[in-house]
Amino acid sequence: MSDSESVDPEEVRHVAGLARVDLDEAEVERFADQFGDILSYFDALDEVPETDREADLANVFRADEVREGLTQAEALRNASDSEDGRFKGPRVG
């Protein structure tokens, strides 16, 4: 098990960017400390023997037939905004 050192705050910011979660500075500091402890605790997984893990998988299909789903109004009713019966989102780039 490695020593529990803080994670580099820059790394926390990088991961937060990948996950699309803004963090304030206090959160970055706190997470950097905590992630060091938690990730070094996860290091024990290095000791796990390689194990055969062939899963038995089966496909589950249904007939490809049209059936009733949500109405447009039902699908849109939790959206913060919509336009012409469509979800309204922020601009892409």
Added chain:
Amino acid sequence: MAAENPPGDGRLVPDDFDDDHAAFLTVQRVAGADDGPLDGATVAVKDNISTADIRTTCGSAMLADYVPPYDATVVERLKTAGATVVGKTNMDEFGMGTTTETSAFGPTDNPTAPGRVPGGSSGGSAAAVAAGQVDYALGSDTGGSIRCPAAFCGVVGIKPTYGLVSRYGLVAYANSLEQIGPIARDVAGAAALLDAIAGPDEHDATTRHDTREDLDVDGHPADATSYADAAGGGIDGLSVGVVTDLVEGADEAVVERFEAALDDLRAAGATVHEVSLPSVETAVQAYYVIAMSEASSNLARFDGVRYGQSGGYDGDWNESFATAREAGFGEEVKRRVLLGTYALSAGYHDKYYRQAQDARAWLKQDFDEAFETADVLASPTMPVPPFELGESLDDPLRMYLADANTVPVNLANLPAISVPAGETDRGPAALQLIGPAFGEERLVRAGSALE
């Protein structure tokens, strides 16, 4: 119509509804069918289980105003069985916690041990049952979230075998681990509720056992089964394996109650022997890596566009989504989404995620071996009595370690029941019985021998 009480905290609980322990987030009654096996029974539903036209928040500010357009399959089944849904219960945000304190709507008190947490994440459901507000409640269990609150509140909870109960309409936290299950004041009650909710569902492929060529089953395991009838069935000759690895680190007062429960099982005709499962040593690590990884993917859907708190329209979509998620998610959710993103990111996937899957397969092997000599396995449900409210929020790792006895069951897709085992000086203790896959009848029979 529900009225806010107390105003401003976001709970929709009418003034004349007695909710001293703050178990509910929304109180809104829906009557079920006129007759059925649960006719006249009242049920509380955890707030991550979708209810048509009733707000479903997952304990998160992100979904404070979210009203699903459809019922989860289990809710439909409750109504068909004649039950009345009373409302939605408090929970750790998106199921991420062991105390119900990560809820955006504030904590729930433990009716059995006031001033202490009710456990989590289904804390509101267990508290509502323990306080006698309802006959039954539904919880969900990803790493112990039914069994922990059942144990801390002194009631009965069952985590079903993966694939016994439909997850359609359950807001996903970690799909490969979670099941919806019953909480009740006695084993027979929990079994009756399980009878109502178990069964195949075309909307959840993992319940479609008829498609499994590798299993020797016709239809679904619950089809020809009455779990309620198994209660009181007697356990003469039952072989109980005590998982020593899950007893050794436990609180002394909890172990004392656990040993007394084992004596009761012996007195009822069971034999008890010790087993060791070396793989449980890395179960907590494997659980958190897998659950956080799945969570980071599942919670990507909360971007404030189709539902949830909007991030506005000022920036581009990445900026807008990051704003929505900063405002809508609490700290524990952010922590798990970030750690899951980290564990799946380039360069770390093999180190964390792949090794966690090895640890999961290793556990399954260990359990298979243990069931060669034991009908059921036993441990304390929780290694500790309920924490005091506010005691452990600042230390996430300490909180994760409290899940040591419950997470192996989810990783191995097995069923388990938590049954009260008396009181410590700090609140209830409980016995956990683990069964082989689809061994719920056996668990009900064994659990009821302790009542």
